[in-house]
Amino acid sequence: MVTEEQVDQVIAEILGSYRKDRKNLVPLLQAVQTKLGYLPKEAMKGIASFLEMPEVDVWGVATFYNQFRFVPLGKYHTVVCMGTACHLAGGRLILEALERELDIKVGETAEDGNFSLERVACIGCCMLAPVIIIKDKIHPKITPFKVEEALIPYKHEAQSEKS
Amino acid sequence: MTFEEISNKAKSEWEALQKGNYILVGTATCGRAAGALDVVDAFGKELKRRGLEVPIIQVGCMELCYAEPLVTISKPDSLRVVYNNVTPEIVPRLVAGYVAGDDPCLELALGTLEGGDEEAVYIPELPRYERELRLILRRCGYIDPESMNDYIANGGYSGLEKALKISPDEIIVELKKSGLRGRGGAGFPTHRKWEQCRKAKGTPKYVICNADEGDPGAFMDRVVLESDPHQVIEGMTIAGYAVGAEQGYVYVRAEYPLAIERVRIALKQAAEFGFLGDNVMGSGFAFHIEIAAGAGAFVSGEATALVAAMEGRRSEPRIRPPRLAEAGLWNKPTLLNNVKTFAYVPSIIERGAEWFASNGTEGSKGTAVFALAGKVVNSGLAEVPMGTTLRQLVYDIGGGIVKDRQFKAVQIGGPSGGCLPEALLDIPIDYDSLREAGSMMGSGGIIIMDEDNCMVDAARFFLDFSARESCGKCTMCRLGTLQMLHILEDITAGRGKMEDIDLVLALAEDVKAGSLCGLGKTAPNPVLTTLRYFRDEYEAHIQEKFCPAKVCTELIVYYILPDRCDRACEHCVLTCPTEAIKGGKGEVKIIDQEKCSKCGTCLEVCPPEYNAVVKLSPVSSLPSPELPKRRSKK
Numbered sequence: 151m152v153t154e155e156q157v158d159q160v161i162a163e164i165l166g167s168y169r170k171d172r173k174n175l176v177p178l179l180q181a182v183q184t185k186l187g188y189l190p191k192e193a194m195k196g197i198a199s200f201l202e203m204p205e206v207d208v209w210g211v212a213t214f215y216n217q218f219r220f221v222p223l224g225k226y227h228t229v230v231c232m233g234t235a236c237h238l239a240g241g242r243l244i245l246e247a248l249e250r251e252l253d254i255k256v257g258e259t260a261e262d263g264n265f266s267l268e269r270v271a272c273i274g275c276c277m278l279a280p281v282i283i284i285k286d287k288i289h290p291k292i293t294p295f296k297v298e299e300a301l302i303p304y305k306h307e308a309q310s311e312k313s
Numbered sequence: 314m315t316f317e318e319i320s321n322k323a324k325s326e327w328e329a330l331q332k333g334n335y336i337l338v339g340t341a342t343c344g345r346a347a348g349a350l351d352v353v354d355a356f357g358k359e360l361k362r363r364g365l366e367v368p369i370i371q372v373g374c375m376e377l378c379y380a381e382p383l384v385t386i387s388k389p390d391s392l393r394v395v396y397n398n399v400t401p402e403i404v405p406r407l408v409a410g411y412v413a414g415d416d417p418c419l420e421l422a423l424g425t426l427e428g429g430d431e432e433a434v435y436i437p438e439l440p441r442y443e444r445e446l447r448l449i450l451r452r453c454g455y456i457d458p459e460s461m462n463d464y465i466a467n468g469g470y471s472g473l474e475k476a477l478k479i480s481p482d483e484i485i486v487e488l489k490k491s492g493l494r495g496r497g498g499a500g501f502p503t504h505r506k507w508e509q510c511r512k513a514k515g516t517p518k519y520v521i522c523n524a525d526e527g528d529p530g531a532f533m534d535r536v537v538l539e540s541d542p543h544q545v546i547e548g549m550t551i552a553g554y555a556v557g558a559e560q561g562y563v564y565v566r567a568e569y570p571l572a573i574e575r576v577r578i579a580l581k582q583a584a585e586f587g588f589l590g591d592n593v594m595g596s597g598f599a600f601h602i603e604i605a606a607g608a609g610a611f612v613s614g615e616a617t618a619l620v621a622a623m624e625g626r627r628s629e630p631r632i633r634p635p636r637l638a639e640a641g642l643w644n645k646p647t648l649l650n651n652v653k654t655f656a657y658v659p660s661i662i663e664r665g666a667e668w669f670a671s672n673g674t675e676g677s678k679g680t681a682v683f684a685l686a687g688k689v690v691n692s693g694l695a696e697v698p699m700g701t702t703l704r705q706l707v708y709d710i711g712g713g714i715v716k717d718r719q720f721k722a723v724q725i726g727g728p729s730g731g732c733l734p735e736a737l738l739d740i741p742i743d744y745d746s747l748r749e750a751g752s753m754m755g756s757g758g759i760i761i762m763d764e765d766n767c768m769v770d771a772a773r774f775f776l777d778f779s780a781r782e783s784c785g786k787c788t789m790c791r792l793g794t795l796q797m798l799h800i801l802e803d804i805t806a807g808r809g810k811m812e813d814i815d816l817v818l819a820l821a822e823d824v825k826a827g828s829l830c831g832l833g834k835t836a837p838n839p840v841l842t843t844l845r846y847f848r849d850e851y852e853a854h855i856q857e858k859f860c861p862a863k864v865c866t867e868l869i870v871y872y873i874l875p876d877r878c879d880r881a882c883e884h885c886v887l888t889c890p891t892e893a894i895k896g897g898k899g900e901v902k903i904i905d906q907e908k909c910s911k912c913g914t915c916l917e918v919c920p921p922e923y924n925a926v927v928k929l930s931p932v933s934s935l936p937s938p939e940l941p942k943r944r945s946k947k
Contacts, residue, residue: 171625172624172625172626173623173624173625174625175625176606176608176622176625177606179608180567180606180608210627211625211626211627214610214627214628214784215607215608215609215610215628216608216609216610217567217568217608217609218608232529233529233530234529234530234686234687234724234727234758234760234774234775235529235530235686235687235692235760237771237774238687238688238760238762238766238771240913243911243912243913246910246912247890247912250890250891250910251890270568271527271529271611271778271782272528272529272530272531272532273346273568274342274343274532274535274568274569275342275343275346275347275378276378276530276532276684276686276687276692277343277347277378277379277381277686277692277693278346278347279686281346288346290346290347293913293914293917294890294912294913294914294917295888295912295914295917295918298890
């Protein structure tokens with residue numbers, strides 16, 4: 151979690167380079183998320199007062215689009231592709247295997263902050279289906295069995311850093 | 314400098330490049346996913362180690378996704394050779410063999426780009442190229458998308474140069490003669506949109522390029538932007554001149570960071586050359602282009618919803634009329650076209666409408682670009698003349714079905730399209746034939762399904778997508794798609810009733826009638842076409858609790874054949890994630906159906922010499938002692 155001071159600082163930095171115009175709402179939200187990894191409530195309030203619009207409208211727009219997140223991502227952010235090619239190659243079983251192995255549901259971040267799990271509609275490398283991405287690395291032609299294997303190095307790393 | 318001088322300089326630089334050795338590596342997103350950047354690094358290191366100075370040029374996509382990473386080694390006095398599935402490990406061999414030496418390493422090659430070597434595959438003679446016709450993909454994979462010179466040397470910006478010398482009306486007439494229709498999917502005649510926007514009163518006017526390609530399994534627009542971005546910018550600039558706009562926007566989805574980056578570079582270069590800006594090519598016409606990054610909403614592909622997104626609102630469509638041409642972005646006249654539509658424009662102006670219209674069919678001119686994926690051997694992109702049949706696309710270009718399985722269906726147009734059976738494979742691909750068959754051209758995503766895919770499950774998948782992506786404005790779309798989804802979920806779980814089929818058909822009609830935009834109007838298409846062509850699969854699920862493709866997990870069980878199971882082997886026992894398999898060393902393994910999550914790991918790990926694990930459907934076909942006592946509660 152980022153602190154309130156950090157949020158204030160980031161917001162101040164970002165707002166400085168945008169004009170007070172409703173059309174900048176989505177770019178502002180994108181800039182905050184790029185910096186912080188998610189959209190803290192305080193940041194959205196800051197944007198609302200900057201653009202002089204109701205907070206609820208900022209919330210309405212932010213929750214509308216798939217890109218925006220409201221909880222911090224895990225250290226090992228895991229993305230499972232649920233596009234058509236991946237689905238036909240067993241994508242749903244992969245998602246179930248990830249939920250089982252990580253012990254979190256899709257859209258959640260584990261309590262220890264290590265893993266988070268997200269589903270996306272298509273990452274566009276259909277020839278490698280089914281595909282998952284762990285910490286920006288693509289794992290092609292994955293199977294439920296290989297999911298377990300793919301996670302081992304990251305679980306080890308998380309474990310060794312803890313001790 | 315005049316355009317002629319710029320063009321001559323670019324051409325002489327291009328020719329100078331051809332006089333030496335160079336290496337092309339495809340590093341579009343799909344190449345990167347397959348490890349192309351590691352290959353670039355490996356070439357860099359190996360060339361440095363040997364003290365060779367050979368340019369490594371990162372190009373876009375050659376459309377042969379199945380063969381990525383792709384590398385082309387070009388030598389002035391020898392054949393250009395293309396290598397497929399290149400790994401960093403084989404790079405030293407390629408450098409020693411063909412960059413430094415004269416051994417083309419044909420055993421590692423996909424083929425050559427010139428004929429002459431009888432032992433090599435001559436790529437232009439591969440069956441797929443007999444069918445293909447590359448108009449907007451012709452430079453993709455051959456030029457550096459980050460080089461303005463490469464584009465100009467290969468004919469770029471001469472369309473704009475010509476356009477600025479004729480009147481806007483003449484451009485629109487040329488478009489009309491060409492018969493170009495919008496490549497976003499609906500196929501609206503392009504010249505009509507341009508004409509409406511030109512005639513509309515009010516200033517300023519805007520030109521928007523729709524690059525919000527949200528259809529899962531479709532990536533043509535991404536490839537065009539990543540491999541040859543200048544042709545889209547050139548097309549937009551011609552559009553700006555024709556309709557009288559000074560400002561353009563490329564609306565790209567944020568999920569395409571590389572496309573955004575390459576468009577950004579191209580825009581900067583075009584401005585530096587004076588091809589964008591306050592005085593385009595010295596003509597006095599002013600045109601600027603900015604990028605707007607979409608935040609991820611499938612519905613934003615709809616024109617009025619896209620405009621709402623650009624204005625900083627929820628991306629919800631509105632009633633038309635007024636059309637965007639009259640009241641678009643900030644209520645000003647706006648021209649909105651798809652990436653590919655703009656990409657065709659420079660060539661049409663440069664080579665003339667007749668040239669473009671000489672390809673294709675009566676009602677659909679030119680070519681169409683498709684992304685082939687699913688159970689097809691050669692997944693990737695293809696550009697074919699309109700009128701090519703689906704069979705030619707699947708078999709000649711796609712190379713048929715993987716592992717020689719039985720073809721079942723081809724799904725065109727993503728969540729808005731339909732699933733067509735074998736019997737319709739010979740219909741020509743054009744806007745009108747596809748619509749008649751209950752599908753649509755859509756953006757161009759084509760998914761091939763084989764006997765291992767369940768059509769009810771496929772329809773459920775697309776509905777799930779549409780229901781999630783419905784913006785919620787229209788009740789029928791928001792709730793109707795969800796109700797339809799619930800019914801399909803019941804059917805795939807074995808809880809369906811025969812009257813559900815009529816109910817889902819009635820709901821489908823209501824969703825179509827009660828939705829404002831294309832998302833809702835077309836969301837029922839996957840269900841309607843699977844019911845039209847694969848009704849027997851629905852009936853099997855409902856009446857026999859039987860999934861013919863053995864996909865729907867609640868209608869299947871895994872079973873270990875006792876007489877095939879090797880008692881000494883414990884692969885399945887050790888790997889089962891839910892510890893559902895009983896039986897130690899020396900015993901026949903048995904699956905505890907209560908614990909089984911149906912992930913299929915046991916089937917995957919059972920050694921092929923035993924092949925002891927099978928999927929059974931319906932559940933009742935399981936030999937009786939192993940029948941689960943009660944089905945898990947849902």
